[in-house]
Amino acid sequence: MRGIERGFTKNKKLMNIAKMSLLSLALLFPLAGCGGNEASSTEAAKGDSDAGYQKLSIKLSHVASDNTPKGLAALKFKELVESESGGNIEVKVYPSGQLYGDNDEIEAVQANNVQIIIPSAAKLSGFEETFEIFDLPFMFKNEEHLRAFEDGEGGQELLATLDEYGMKGLSFWPNGFKHITNNKVAVDDPSDVKGLKVRTHGGQIINEVYETMGASSTKIAFNETYQALQLGTIDGQENSIVNIETQKYGEVQNHLTLTSHARSEYAVVTNKQWWDGLEPKTQELLTKAMKEATNEGRNQVEKLETEAIEKIKSEGKMAIVELTDEQKEAFKQAIQPVFDKWAQKMNQDIINKAIEAGN
Structure with a gap:
């Protein structure tokens, strides 16, 4: 009898295992294609546009208010990234030093506690003295000269000097001549x-x-x-x-x-290890959005400076x-x-x- 009972118990266990396996398979089928790693999988949940971008949340911190050229450019970046990714990539903007201030934002981005910061370029001179180039008297003749440098080999070479310090320079944003x-x-x-x-x-x-x-x-x-x-x-x-x-x-x-x-100029800086870990498609999207946001900041500076000088005159x-x-x-x-x-x-x-x- 004990042999029969042991055999019956063994068969019952096998039947339960088989049932659990079938149940697991049934549960898995509806989830096929959804992806597992939200931060890195190209099969992450897709938006209505079927963009296929990885699920991602980006913290962007700066010390200016939302209605400044820097603040408006940051909001433009958020708008473009979230729209183009079909909602898969979220950009959380923290203006006015709400998350990090002048004294701790650089350390925060190096530690990846925040992914993007926008400090004054001169604050990066402790890593590379050439970031003080914007303080050199009469270095740049006008806006066209400045932009030709920032968008050209010289500006990109300057941003690249941050690589060895765990950071990556993405762009320069304007704040006007003094x-x-x-x-x-x-x-x-x-x-x-x-x-x-x-x-x-x-x-x-x-x-x-x-x-x-x-x-x-x-x-x-x-x-x-x-x-x-x-x-x-x-x-x-x-x-x-x-x-x-x-x-x-x-x-x-x-x-x-x-x-x-x-x-007076800003540098847009991200955490290099975080950036390098993004999918190429995501990097391409963020780079494109950053370029358009940079243009937004430049346009805002021109607009607001024209309005300001006219107001001063009036x-x-x-x-x-x-x-x-x-x-x-x-x-x-x-x-x-x-x-x-x-x-x-x-x-x-x-x-x-x-x-x-x-x-």
């Missing part, structure tokens, strides 16, 4: 700057620019600049036209000189000096020693390509 305001004198010659106390962002190059012209420079937080001007702690400051207008500096400044002496609170070519050349010659000193510390191949881009 100009000078003050409340003491109409500045149309380098000698007019002598004796002025000027607020800067604190970079060594730009500080030496003012020291060379006989002015003193001081680093003051951006959100504290208006009060410093109002109290007379400083006489003037340098900034983009959009910032000058939106920060209402015309209420505490009498003179604006359109010098275009330096550039308000009539600041007298505006538009330098002639001869006057601008005088400024350039006066601070040429600063350019020569710092340019020599940078990658000469990139510097030469930057110069050639303007020819």
